[in-house]
Amino acid sequence: MWLAVVAAFALDVQQGHVIRLEVKSFTPGMTVVMDDRSIPVFSRNGAGLALVPVAVTATPGTHTLEIRDAAGKAVEERKYQVLDAQYPTQNIVATRAMKALRPLPGEVESMRALYARKTPEAAWAEPFAPPVPQCANSSFGVQRLHNGKPTGNYHRGLDLRSPAGTPVKATAAGKVVVARMWRMHGGTIGIDHGQGITSHYLHLSRLAVREGTVVKRGQLVGYVGATGFATGPHLHWGLYIHGIPTDPRAWAPGITSCQPR
């Protein structure tokens, strides 16, 4: 028999979005296991909260998740539906210089280490702030083609059509763990917001904070540019939950869409 540990539960979730599990009878060390992934349940406002990311690549249909105690014993099982988000495709015209770009030593590793962080304390609070005031000209989740050829890759963030030099603000409070002028990602800020939430800001012309800086929501972290793998000035904003790219718009309401340029 299952204990009724879960208070709030959305049974339908789109690819690239997040299931929020509020665990009423929370005990430390609980985990949620889904699709062979284990997600920690963190303490939040006197209860437990698990943010369970559903990948863009998750198969539509019925899935099962299991809530386990610290000893690994299942205390509850739930079924949920993954809905096909019907992400469109988008062609990117990459120049020869863009195609020749290779990451610097440590570049890919530093980003992976950012996404993998599991800081138990939450610095974040909702709603998240849009990092720049402009509209989105390339949505999260679109299947990417480079010069008409499928890449097998999808857009892991949101592109905001922002002029070069626009101040970029932290979407939520946290600690800056990446502040580098990388080659592929370009000028990069990566922030750990705690409890498995990280954000990053790419292609920046200039950085305004150093690694280790603790930032508030809305604090200046850098300036929009076109550095790295970019066809022109814009802000690429990524929001990963437990290392899985999710749609940033689900966290910062009010961002409008505009045509690609």
Ligand SMILES: [Zn+2]
């Ligand atoms: Zn992008």
